[in-house]
Amino acid sequence: MARALRLIRRRLIGSIPVLLIVVVLTFLLLQSASGDAVDAYLLSMGGGDAAIAQSLRQSYGLDQSEIARLWLYLSSLARLDLGWSVAFGRPVADLILERLPNTLLLMGSATALAFGLGTSLGIVAGARPESTTDKVVSALSLILYAIPSFWLGLVLSIVFAVQLRWLPSSGIETIASGKSGFARAADIALHLILPVGALGVIYMALFLRVMRSAMAEVWKLDFVAFARAKGLSRSRIVLRHVARNALLPLVTMLGLQSAAMLGGSVVIESIFAIPGFGRLAQEAVTGRDTPLLIGIILTSALLVVLVNLLLDLVYALLDPRVGAAEEGA
Amino acid sequence: MLLSVENLTKRYLSGSRQTTALDDVSFTLGKGETLGLAGVSGSGKSTLARVLLRLVPADTGKVHFEGEDWLTLSGASLRRRRARMQMVFQDVLAAFNPRATVGSVLDDPLRIHSGKRARDRKQDVATLLDRVGLPTGFADRSIREISGGQRQRVAIARAIATRPSLIVLDEAVSALDVSIRETILELLVELQQERGISYLFISHDLAVLRAVSHRIAVMDAGRIVETGAASQIIDRPQSPAARALIAAVPRLVTDAR
Amino acid sequence: MTLLCSIRSLRVTYHGQANPALDFAALDIQAGGRLAIIGESGSGKTTLARAIASLLPENSKHTGEILWPARSTPLPGRDLGFVFQDPSASLNPVLTVGEQVAEGARRHLRLSWHDALRHARDLLERVQLPDPEKALKAYPHQFSGGQRQRIAIAAALAAQPSILVADEITSALDMVVQAQLVALLNELVRDAGMTLIFVTHDIALASGLADRLAILKQGKLVETGAAAKVLAEPESSYTRTLIASHRSLSSPSLLRDTSA
C-alpha cells in the first residue's frame, strides 16, 4: 500500500513537466491561429465595428504580448486557477466540472464495454487459434474496427432511435424530466447505449484482436505446454494460464488507448448531442478560447495520466514480476 | 606479464538490492598462457570478462594490459587498442547481428583495424575462414544458415582477425555438442601455439578447463577463492567451491552396478 | 521386470519439414526401469519423449504404434509426469508456485484447493525446496534456476504418477546444480518406484543414472540396450564416438607443453 502511494506520488510529480509541455504547446498552437476570441465573438454577435473589437480585446487582455499572456496564464495555473472562458463568459473550471461527469460516463462505459466484450470475445477466438470460431470472430472484429465510428453512430441512431424507437436519439438524459435517483440513472443509461455502442465497438474490436494475438503468442510458451503435460482441463489452460498472461499486454494497450478514446468521443458527442469534453473542445477551438482549450486538454491529459497510473497499479497486481523491480525504489 | 588485474570490484544495483558481482579480484596472466576461470552460476565470471573487455565499467581496481593502464583508455585510442584483446561469447547465435553474413562478420574487424582496401580484405577473410577450418565459400552465407559449431568457428575467426594477444572466452563451448566441442577446443589450442595468444577461458565445467588451461582460478560469490596449476586444483582442491565443482563433473560409469 | 511400453515403427514429422524428426523400428520400456534417451542437439530426443507422453505438438504428424501392454495409455499429469528443459520458461510467471504445483493434484486427485495446497507443500518439501510454506505464495521469478526446476518436478509429481519423463532438465543449469538435481531425481524415483525416462545429451550423466540407454542420431535409434552393455561394448560407431568425445577430469590435457 505504501509502495502504491509512493508510486502515485512519484508519477504525479513526474507528470508535472509533461503537463507543462502540454499547456505551452496548446497555448502556442492557438496563438498561431488565424482569428482570435474577439473575431469569433463578433461573429456570433452577427457583426460589430472596429471600436467594439478594440475594447473587447482590451477587456480580454488580448492586447498584451504573447509571452506576457502565457506567463499570466501559467502563474494563475500555479494557483490552480484555470482562468476565464471568453467564449462562455464563465470560469473554465466550472465549465470543465460541468462536462466532466458526462465525458467520464461515456468514456467509462465505452471502455468497460470495449474491454469486457473485447477480452471475452478475444478469449473465445484465442482459445483455439486458427479454428473456425477464431477466423469468424477475427474477421468480424476487423470489419467492426474499420467502420468509422461517426458512421456507425448515425446508422445506430437511425435504426434504434428513429425506426425502432427503442432508444432515445440523442442527449444524455430526458430533458427537464424532473427524474431523480434510480429513475434518472436508468434514464441516463438508456441514453448512453447508442453513443457507447458507437464509440466502444471500434475499441472492442481492437481489444479483441490484441487479446487474440496475445493469446496466440502465449500458446507457444513452454509453461502452456507444461500445463498441458500436467493434464489440466482445457478451460483451465485457456483461462488461467493463457488468457491470464495475455491480459498483460491488453492492460498496457488500454493505457495507450485511453487518450485515443477521449479524442474519439468528439465526433460521438456531437452526433448524439452529449454535452461532454469533446464538444466543449470543439467549441473552444471555434471560439479561439485559449484558456478553455488548454483547460480541456490539460484535464484530458491529467485524466490519461491518472488512468495510466491506475493501470500501472493494476498491472503490478496482475504481474508479480513488476513489483519486484519497483520494490523499495 | 601480459595482463595483471588488481583488486577489481563491481557492484550491480537492481532496485534496492545490491549484488557484488566482483569482489576484490586480482590475478595475472602471462603471454601464451591460458587461465581457466571456473565457478558456479552467478559467481561473477561473465562480469569479469565484461569488465576486462571494457563493456561495463569497474567500480574500483586496476587492469594493466600490454603495459598500459587499460581501464583509463577511452574513445578512439581505446577502440584502436581493442584489437589486442578479443572475446568469444557463449551464446553462439546472439553474438552475431542477425542480418550479417559470415563474410561481413569477418570483414568488420579487418576494416576497422587493418587499413587495407576492400579487395585485399577479401583475401584475408578467406584466409581466416580457412584457418578455422571452414570452406571459403562460406563468406556469402547468412550467419543464421550455418550450424552452431560452424558459428563458433566464425566467432573464433572474428576474434583472431585483429591478431589479439588475449582472447576472453566466456563459456565458448558450453552450448556445443560434445563431438563438436572437442574439435573447437583443439582448434583453440592450435591457434594458441601458433600465435602465442593468451586465453582467459571461462567455464563451469572443470573437465573442459583441465583440457585447455595452464592454470585455473575458481570463483565463488564474486571472489577468486583459489588459483593454481590446472592439475593441482583438480587433484588437490582446497576450497569448498572447487571441491563442489569437481564433485559435480559426471563420471562415465562403464561397469555394471 | 515387466514391459511397460513398446514402440513400433514410430515416425514423427513436423509440419513443413521434409525429413521426419523421428523414425525408427522398435523401442521397449520396462516398468520401474530408468531409460536414458541420449543424443546430440536435434536428434529427436524431445520428440521421442513427447511421443511417449502423448504430448506431441499440433504441428506434427506421427505414424506407428506406442503400445502399453499392461495398462491403458497413461494420461499426462495423472499417470505420467513431464519436466521440461528450460526451468525459467516452464512455470507460469503470473501464478503462485503453490497454485502451479497444486493444480495437478486438485484435478487428478480431486482434492479441494485447501488440501491440494497442503499436498503441494509436502511435495515442495520432498524436492528439498527451502521454506516450502513460504514458497507456496511466492512467484517463479523469486527462485533460482535450480529451485525452479525443483518446483517443476514437484508439479509433475503432484498426482503421484507412475512414470516420470525428464527432458534435459539440467542442461540450462550449472554443473553443481545439475549434480544436485540428478541426485534428487534418483532418490525420488527410487522411493516411489517410478519408471524414469531421462533425456540428456551427456552420456556420462546418463551412465550414472539409467539402467537402459537409447541412443538417437538424426531421428534414428542407433543403439539401445542395458546401460552397462552399451557403454562397455558399444555396437555402433556413433556410440563409440560419443563415449570417446566425453571429457572427464582424468582425460588428458590438450596442451602439449604444460610447463608454460
Added chain:
Amino acid sequence: MTLLRQTIGTGEGAIGAAILSLLILIAVFASVLCPGDPLNIAGPPLTPPFTQGSLPLGTDSLGRDLLAGVVHGTRTSLSVGLAAAAAAMAFGVCIGLAAGFSGGIVDEALMRLVDAFQIVPGFLLALAFVSVAGSSAHVIVIAIALGAWAGPARLMRAQVLSIREREYVAAARVIGAGPAEIVFKEILPNALPPVLSLSAIIVAAAILTESALSFLGLSDPNVVTWGSMMSEGRNVLRSATWLSIFPGLALLTTVIGIYLLGEGVTKAIGRGRPGS
C-alpha cells in the same frame, strides 16, 4: 524482398497485399479511370446508383459523379494516410533513436515530449491543429502525424535500449566499432522492423482520422476524400443512403486491407526473427 515474400506467404498478408495493390492501382490510374475533376458537376443531383450507364454509382446532391469521387478519393485517402504515417514514423524513429541512444538528460527531455504527445488525445490535437492552421491537405497530414508519432518514438526507444544490451552489439564494441557504426549498422536495422510493423495500424488510423476530420467539415475542399463524401452524404442518409455507403465501403476495404497487410508483415517478421 524476402520479407515481402514471407508476408504474402501468410494468409492475412496475401489478402491485404491483394486489396492494397488493387487500391494503389486505382489511385494511380484514377485520372484514367475517371478523367476530369471529380469535383465537377456531372449530372442531375441525387441520381440513384445503377440507373445511368455513364454514372454507375449515381451522383451526390450537387450532381457530382460518385464513382469519380470514390476513385479519386482512393488517391487522397491513401496518400494522406501514407504521408501521415510516413511523417509520424520518420519523426518518431528519429526521436526514439536519439532518446534511446543518448540517454541522460536528452533522453529524459525527449521522453517528456513524447509523454506530452501521448497523453493528449490525438484527435483533439488534430482537430485543434486543422481548425487553426486551415484545412489543406498538408496541414491535415501534419495534424494526423502529430497525434501518431509518439507511439513509434516510444517503441523505437525501447528497441534501442534493448538492442543496445544485446550480445552482438557488445561484440561490435569489442572489435572496436565506433558509435556511429554501432547505431546505424547494428542497432537501427534490427530495431526498425517491429517499429515499422506499427505503420500499418498508423496508416489505417490516419485514414480513419482523416475521414473523421472531414466529417466535421475539416477537409481540403479542393480534393475529394471519402470522409468528406460521407459527411455530405449524411444529410441525406435516409433518402440517398448510397452517398455514404459507397465511400464507406471503400474506406472499410482500405482499412481492412492495410490492417491485414500489417498483420502479415508482423507475422513474417516474427517468423524471421532468430530463435523464435
Added chain:
Amino acid sequence: AMVAMPALPRAKEKASGGRLIVAADSEPKNLNPAIVASNGVFFIASKVIEPLAEAAFNGEGGLARRLATSWEGSEDGLSVTFKLREGVKWHDGRAFTSADVAYSAMNVWKPLQNLGRIVFANLEAVDTPDANTAVFRFSRPTPLQLIRNALPVVSSVIPKHVFDGTDIASNPANTKLIGTGPFRFAEYKPGEFYRLTRNEDYWGKGEPKLDEIIFRVLPDRAGAASALEAEEIHLAAFSAVPLSDLDRISKVPGIEVISKGYEALTYQLVVEINHRRKELADLKVRQAIAHAINKKFVIDTIFLGHATASTGPVPKSASEFYDPDVTTYPFDTAKANALLDEAGYAKGSNGVRFSLKLRPAPYFNETKQFGYYLRQALAAIGIDATLVNADAAAHQKAVYTDHDFDLAVGPPVFRGDPAISTTILVQSGIPAGVPFSNQGGYENKALDALVAKASETIDAEARTEIYRQFQKIVTADLPLINVAEWGFITVARNTVLNVADNPRWAVSNWADTALRS
C-alpha cells in the same frame, strides 16, 4: 405536406398549454438581444424580451405593436415619439416604464448593440415626459422609415432597474434574462437545453398559450431530423433539417415542412470581391464572373428551389425598396469568355487565364456548396480558383481584417432597410476588422455620396428613390455579385399550431403558438 401553412384557421382549434420542444443549434454566450441583435439570440430571447414593435404580415407599415403602441416622427426628422403600452410588468414584478426604454436606447442600443450603433448613431437623448411616452431626439435628421424598419431588430427593451449602475456587458441578466415577454427564462443547462416557462402576468390577453418552451441543443445537423421523427422534438426552425432531406421528411406522416415565416429574415448569397486584385478591379472581369454564374442551377440544385435569384443588393422580399429595373447578368459562358478576352486576360496554354483564391464562408452548407459550384463555373471561363476552407473565426479574420482573399462567398442578411446592413457592404472608408462590411477595397465616390444622402433624407419616398438609384449603380459597377436570396425552412410536427404567422416568426415571441392536444 410542403405548404406555406395558412396559420389563422388553425388558431381556432382547441389548444391547451403543454410543452413545446424546439431544436437549437447554438448556445449564444450573450443572450441579451438588446446587446446582441442576431438571429441566434433572438430565437431564444425574443420569447422573453420584447421589442417596441414586431414585423407583421398585415400590420400598419408591416409592423405589429409590442411594447410601443404608436410611433411618430417629427417633420424635421430630429425626433420620434413613442407611446408605450400600459400595464406591462417585468418578470420580476416591477412596472415597465418609459425610463426602461430611455435606458435601453441610450445605454445599450446606441453604444453597445451591433446594429443599434448604426441606426442610433445620431441619437442624442431620450426624453420621458411621462411613464408611457418616450421621445427620441437626434442630433441630425434621421429618417423615420429607417427607424421603423429597424424596430423589430434593434429595439429590445431591457429593465433599467436590473442593469443600471452595473457593468452592462457582464451583468448576469445577459444570460438569465428578465423581460416583459410571454415567457420567463427558467433554466439553462449548457449543452443540453434552455427552458422557458409561461409568464402568467403577460399583457397579451389569453397569451401565451404554451406552458413551457424547451430549446434543446442539437449541434449536429442530422440530429434535428432524427429527433423530429422520433417525436423527441416538435419543431426545427432555421433549416435545421437540411434542405436535401426536406423532400423525404415532408412525406413522413405527422410532419410538416413550412417555408413561410422568414420573409423579414432574408439572407443573401453574395460573391465578395477583393478589388485590390488587379484583375478583379477590372469591371469586365467582374461582369464576366457574373455571367459565368448559372443562378438557376444554384437555386435548383443548391437551394433545391428554396431560394430566388437575386437581381441586386436589395432582395425582392423588401418590396418597399426593391427595383427590378437594373443591369442583369444572364448566364452566358461565351459572353463571359469574350469579356475576359476583351479585358486582356487571354487563356494560357493550359486553358487558364489567371488563378484566384476563393473563400466560401463556413456558416452554411449552402455557402460551401456554392463555393464548389463557383470553382467549377470559374474554371469554365478559364479562371482557376483554389478553395480555402477555414473555420468561422479564421474566415472572419482572413476576409474582414487581413483581406487575404480574392473572392469570398458570404451570406449577409437584409434587415428591413438597406441602411442597416446593406450599404455597409459597398461603402468605402470602413476600417479593417468590421465583419460583414466592404473589406474588398471597393471605392465609388458617387455611391458613397448616395449613401450619405439617404441617411439624411427624411421623406420616405425620396429615400426609397435614392435606394433604387443605389441598386442601379451597384448592379452596374458590381462591387459584389448578388447571386440568390433565401429564407429558411421550418419543419414541425403538425400538432404545433400558429406556426409562421409573421414574417419574423422564428425570432418573434410565440405568444400565440400552441400545441394541439
